[in-house]
Amino acid sequence: MPNSASAKKRDRQNEKRRVRNKARKTELKTIAKKVERAINDGNRDEAEMLYRRYAKRLDQAQSCSVLHKNAANRHKSRMAGKLHASLQAS
Numbered sequence: 740m741p742n743s744a745s746a747k748k749r750d751r752q753n754e755k756r757r758v759r760n761k762a763r764k765t766e767l768k769t770i771a772k773k774v775e776r777a778i779n780d781g782n783r784d785e786a787e788m789l790y791r792r793y794a795k796r797l798d799q800a801q802s803c804s805v806l807h808k809n810a811a812n813r814h815k816s817r818m819a820g821k822l823h824a825s826l827q828a829s
Contacts, residue, residue, distance in 0.1 A: 763805045767796055767814075774818055778825045790822050 741747045770793045777786035794815050801811040 760803075760805045763796075763800050763803065767793070767800060767806075770796060771814075771818065775821070778821055781825070781829060783826060783829065786822055786825070790818060793818060 741750055770789060774786060774789045774793050777789055797806065797811040797815055800806045801808050806814075
């Protein structure tokens with residue numbers, strides 16, 4: 740338990756940030772699943788639209804320090820590779 744007022748405030752701030760960061764990460768996972776589903780279903784237009792949304796959200800998470808820059812780029816690259824491979828196959 741924090742004793743000083745500043746430590747108590749840090750606890751409050753950390754809890755707010757934890758909840759906010761968790762929501763952002765959950766949204767990223769949800770969008771990633773939607774992109775994967777669209778790729779697997781062969782829905783090209785929807786997959787491309789969702790990928791753009793996914794990449795945008797990854798960039799936003801990176802700018803808010805929810806994800807490291809390299810991690811965000813890695814996720815984008817892997818998803819783009821899957822999307823590109825599915826477009827080549829069809």
